Amino acid sequence: MRVTSFADRHIGITSEAQRHMLDALGVHGDDPVEVLMRQAVPDSIYTAATEQSSIPAAASEAEALAELRALANRNTVNRAMIGLGYHGTFTPSVIQRNVLENPSWYTAYTPYQPEISQGRLEALINFQTMVSDLAGLTTANSSMLDESTAVAEAMLLARRASKSKSNVFVVDADALPQTKALLATRAEAVGVELVERDLAGGEELPEELFGVLVQYPGASGRVWDPSAVFDAAHVANGIAIAAADLLALTLLRSPGSLGADVAVGTTQRFGVPMAFGGPHAGYMSVRAGLERQLPGRLVGVSQDAVGYPAYRLALQTREQHIRREKATSNICTAQVLLAVMASMYAVYHGPDGLRAIAQQVATRARLLKTELDKAGVEVVHDAFFDTVQVRTADAAGVVARAHEAGFLLRLVDAETVAVSVDETTTVAEVLRVANLLGASGGAFGFVGGVTALPEALLREDEYLTHPVFHVHRSETAMMRYLKQLADRDYALDRGMIPLGSCTMKLNAATEMAAITWPEFAQLHPFAPREDVDGSLAMIDQLEGWLAEVTGYDAVSLQPNAGSQGELAGLLAIRGYHHAGGDAHRTVCLIPSSAHGTNAASAVLAGMKVVVVATDELGNVDLDDLHAKIAQHAENLSALMITYPSTHGVYEEQVTTITAAVHEAGGQVYVDGANLNALLGYARFGDLGGDVSHLNLHKTFAIPHGGGGPGVGPVAAKAHLAPYLPGHPQAQSAVHSGGHVFEGGPVSGAPYGSAGVLPISWAYVRMMGPEGLRDATAAAVLSANYIAARLAEHYPVLYSGEQGRVAHECILDLRPLKDATGITVDDVAKRLIDYGFHAPTMSFPVAGTLMVEPTESEDLGEVDRFIEAMIQIKAEADAVAAGTWPADDNPLVNAPHTAESLIAGEWQHAYPREVAAYPVRSLIAAKYWPPVRRIDQAYGDRNLVCACPPIEAFA
Template sequence: MTRTSLTQLEARDGFIPRHIGPSASEQAAMLSVLGYASRAELIDAVVPANIRRKDELDLGQFFEPLPEQAALAKLKGIAAQNKVMKSLIGQGYYGTHTPPVILRNIFENPAWYTAYTPYQPEISQGRLEAILNFQQVITDLTGMGIANASMLDEGTAAAEAMTLIQRVGKSSSKVFYVADDVLPQTLEVVQTRAKPIGVEVRTVAAADIENLAETCFGVLLQYPGVNGDVRDYRAAVEKLHAGGSMVVVAADLLALTVLTPPGEWGADVVVGNSQRFGVPLGFGGPHAGYLATRDEYKRSMAGRLAGVTIDAQGNPAYRLALQTREQHIRREKATSNICTAQVLLAVMASMYAVYHGPQGLAQIARRVHRYTGILAAALQGLGFQLANDTYFDTLTVIADNADDIHRAANDNGVNLRRIDARHVGISLDETIGRGDIALLVKIFGGAADAIDFDTLDKDAQDAWPAGLARTSAYLTHPTFNRYHAEHEMLRYLRALADKDLALDRTMIPLGSCTMKLNATSEMIPVTWPEFSDIHPFAPSDQTVGYTEMIAQLEAMLCAVTGYAGVSLQPNAGSQGEYAGLLIIKKYHESRGEGHRNICLIPSSAHGTNPASANMVGMKVVVTACDANGNVDLVDLKKKAEEHSANLACVMVTYPSTHGVFEEGIKELCEIVHAHGGQVYVDGANMNALVGVAGPGLFGGDVSHLNLHKTFCIPHGGGGPGVGPVAVAAHLVPFLPNQASTGYQRNEAGIGAVSSAAYGSASILPISWMYIAMMGAEGLTAATETAILNANYIARRLAPHYPVLYTGHDGLVAHECIIDLRPLQDATGISNEDVAKRLMDFGFHAPTMSFPVPGTLMIEPTESESKAELDRFIEAMICIHAEIVKVERGEYDRMDNPLKGAPHTAEVVTADDWQHTYSREVAAFPVPSLRKKKYWPPVGRADNAYGDRNLFCGCAPIEDYE
């Protein structure tokens, strides 16, 4: 018997083989199919030598991988440096109770957090219903006609609202007014967004809105204001409308359960944040922002929109509606680059409303307001005056000894809002009890045991204008009035999750989207109180652990990319792109070359690229691709020369959007640099580079990364995401600040692009854990295995489907594109038919028609085992055989298993079977499905019907009567 060494025994505790799917023997078998002796030999053949790293990836203290428990212990030690306080700072962020049934069965449940964007609706019915619930919550509470599937945060929602009303309004003015009691971080994001598109943002005293005489295209109001005031804006809005201006209102959802909604007093758009509906503070995110507007503006509204349609059998089905208005289709004509919602967090917020129902929400709101009134009376009894005589949950206390009060508060484990030397802000929330009120009275110098709660309660009155008490009903739909018992709620959540396909069931082989393992050990720290219960504007001495973890993650990402600096503020890939282009713009301006505004973008680029360039005021010039899918360097050079005086940058994805390592990437960088431009390397395909090459090492100046792709933050059904921006040394001074909260990296930096300084900070531990547990060796192995898996699939499928673009020796990068157009021409079977048929095999489809119409782009990632790859290959070969039968006439061109897919259990078991192919072929095309079968809950969704008959809320009440 061969003796195992201690080193070998210790290695078996490692995370790397748990993350990487194929074992050494499986990799050897796949390599033999490709004709290579080792993984290293394959990588040498795939990756151009001129971009390969010269040295091993240097991760410093994280060079050697940490076992899972060691990584958790190390991160726990870092987290322990944070101080968890009772934060009553407000400013848009509140303490909340996440109902445990939601915490366990959504937030901590891989069936919800590992799902992808519901672009394939038939296998996404559960989360689409949950999104529809969210939209219904928003429309009901705001009093508006339609709401989208969520926004990134409140600040970006307000910025999108500003551009929306500029597009749909009739005013030619370029002026946008913001009330002076709008959340400071929202104002800053709006200012950042406004400047490059020529919008002038001015502030106006909230009290003077009615007297605003200047012409403007719109006004942004806060309801209630940051200092607590609840203002009656009805007369002001009427006057603004008469003058041709439109009105955006940022509103607190909990307050809207008791206050007249903005839709009832004239708002054109309502935006905000759903964080206090059961989503932890998380140092600023992720949280689901929202945007609601009038029904007539639905086709101009940014973001995703869930709607109702019918399936092939005429049954109701959910889908994403009006997709042709989204950025990935409109490209340079897009009005927004948003391609991410905050689905997981929107689902949590929607289920918080489902769990509590309208009566429960109103009870929480009234309790919060009552405590606020009692506290106000108690403080006034101590001789303090309030700066606001109307309020919902926030008091601004006039106090000459403000610094002393803050010291006393901190000594007692409480954070209050630091306004200035004479004003202290207090925002109460649902976590407050009588003991907290007594403690606050003590902090302000009173006797904690002297409060007569019963007397103060009896005397308390609603502290908002009488005309603003809500009288309209909301959340009347049965969904919000049925699941208040935990047993019912649990079963509802399980029933929804059972309808969907996520990574917990199957490989999701989406090209460009990198659906890889989101390991449990990576997810655990997200719910630690030391990370989840920290207010984004807490004093810096309470966030030492966060800043240490963030600094370490920034250093990790710099090492991986070869760049000099990273900002984690952008809370989506679209935001990272936008920030990167703003940085380039600011750099040119700093050199007296602000006229540089031409952005070269290859025709194959992701749709966000031209949309982002548009948003920063750049002019897009499209460059050609050659027959092999590579950037046509002759055309690029010609256009760089033509626009040399005004060239700002090029935006290029690497490896290419076609899934190939282009040999000419370094030459491309040299061409653009020679004409004074910067090179933006889209980081969407970073999973093919980590440890092997780095964009900052082969000529890139700036990149955004997708932590929800390469670095294991889960997609959450279409969000959360994190899109940090990484830059070369000369661009570091221009990384984003957040001046409104005192966060400044460099005075030259761009303004804030998200509402919190570190964006979606609470999910950053996921990527920290991934890199710490993988180390340099594991990260490199992951990249190499992702490339191996993709080439294995491409080689196995090549006899059945043409692989559209390849490099040396017919090899691809981390993804491959298979071309179905010849088959469609011969049989009428489309890539959509193949996508729907894959559902019958229990698979999510690859990416459809991107970047080439009529194709499927497949990315297996490194996390899938050979067995799972083979299961997918078997399904695709079986589908090809079915297409051949159509071609031969053995199956009818319209009545065949592909056109009929997906097949529901109801269809397969119905007494009436009208198809010319058998039930067995429909349901069990391969034998393994008899033991493990996923049944799509609906038949093929009718997209055209859904857009013609747009309905984006819960079913009408009469459907339940």
């Protein structure tokens, strides 16, 4: 009897189920799965199975964990006192167990269907309230990718919102070094001039500017009053931005009270491990009047069909998938899972607990200064929160000796060492470091509670006054609150999330196991090379594996979202053209069917978007493509194309398309969003791609986490490799294959969200080359099975030349609306009553549903979805036949809450049983949505983006 492999458990369809599905498709032969794939994938790009691979044969779960353990053991976790926006923190066990390690939280999707996302949305509105309270500003979004990218987004916001005509953006000399490096990358592409000033030292601002950034406290640790700088920026019609430490803000005056228009930063030290650089939730908060300029996502309060308060994403027309090249940002993935952790850290500790933690940090930093003062060691600044800079004649020697003793200090320059204290730092450790810096080590008479914060900057106003930050004090209460919120949501632990273009596949427990191991979770991103040998080896292996399966030569894992991978790839193309003397090549061709982030990314890379039409089959219109190439040949920079297409088909002429672009001197960017339909059967590099981003949170099993974390590595051919994103603080300049990346960084940490890379490493290691190929075939089989079963009820909008779709299919609901009046929204909401998350609505074609089953779903779940869709069609037909009124039927009233079924007399034209249990199987396992259909427009007209008072729910 064969031992079950990991792939057998990951792929939901058994061999018997495959035979049933293939029979339904009329596919036969000695190897019918291969027959189906030959029908779907064009011959011009098809790759047969091969035994030659750098990826080892599949490991068992135990073997993979043992290998990961060996890699982890090559890391050394020293006490990190480097600071620079990354700090040790204690993750409350109740949050680690009930959020980070809980599939109810980490397998959820972005809350575009708000009725089944109320728990996650409440956690995010807690996050927004926490941030806006501490920042002293009116509105915060529901997370950014990290602090450095948040600063870059704030710079772009300032450029949009400022009345100044200047292109000058002033950067604090005491800003984080990684932020300065990332700003340089982002500013150059869009024509912004960066001017650095020692603002704390009194250097004046230029006469003209559109914005100014102040680090508060500074990277050096210095605390000072920036209000005069903010005032001067306002006189110049500029926008004042503070990059602020949220923990420090529990003791220090808020940026808003000092005159800042925008506050940005990270919430990492609110219970989220350093994890070698991420993932962490960045934040952005703005003053009144700038709400509609916010990038990313914003959770707001609206009401449902009966007037009950309900949460949903506000101002959705700002979202990049709708606005395209007019988008304010290309950010798609947020950091929801990490934002939830940070918000629950605040819920767990409350304002008093946070203040106590900050007070402890500040007093221990002051203790370090006291000991150094007694020994006559020079401390650079008198006012600081958690970071002390020390003058010493042998700075490098001090840092080296501290490393030998188990402490990581920061070498600022030849005569300066910086030491950062955090909530995990003990008094004994402070004294040991003081000794290493020259203190005597004798008895001390330090009085607790004394800090080095200026009295004039001490915070006096209240924050976190909402009851949610006060009532969950016991672990019992906290556990129950987290469970209550999770129960309001629909995630993969409940059932299939059949979203097209988003690949909501299984995130296996073994893949997730290593992310909380301290050898990975407690590494500082700027730890010395010798401390992170195991992580670098894992990263090198994963880069090599990803390069092989995509047909590229080099991979950078730095981008911490697909949007940032897109930007990095386009910046690589830009760098290549500039190096070749072709700076005039700025035109980017993008098919009209493309992901919305494509156009926004091109604009942020300094390119001009030219849209290429698609034909009636959903393919790129070759005539229009050739015409646009001819029109823009001299200035053609790139073509961005998604493959398989956003319409869910393998375009037959893809190699013709890429060849035409190359002939005109352009480069080809292949969007990797749909790689789940190609892996093992075709490679981007072989079909003419020069560069691609990959979504590890789609194809390679990193969880979506309710809208993040995401990882969007960028892969390229050798000629573009030098222009991929590097990092000035990276432990190694050489990447897999010997490539050196010289492009500017696109995320704050050298290896992006390195903390979740063990998930994708484990996925590839346990699947092996054969398993990856089998997963692709299973996904394509399931999508074609759904398309075939539903074709007589809903037209399948696009298919390939042999009538096959890729790993997803688009169901056209426009004929249904014409015949019955039932809309795509009605069908999506009615699916909730059947126990399903809706497929992707109205993208890329309005009035359609894009369905992607993924390889993880078994035949029973796929059939359950098919049967639900067939029955919903029958319900719509009943409306058309007059059985139920057009304004009172189970579709237009969906979803139905338990309260709606039992409150008062039932007065609808259809039975209660039809509303609640449209199929009998639901009786045993029913998901009850907590709210009725939500009024989106009401929430935009009455914009509320912080925790509503408890009375609102009475």
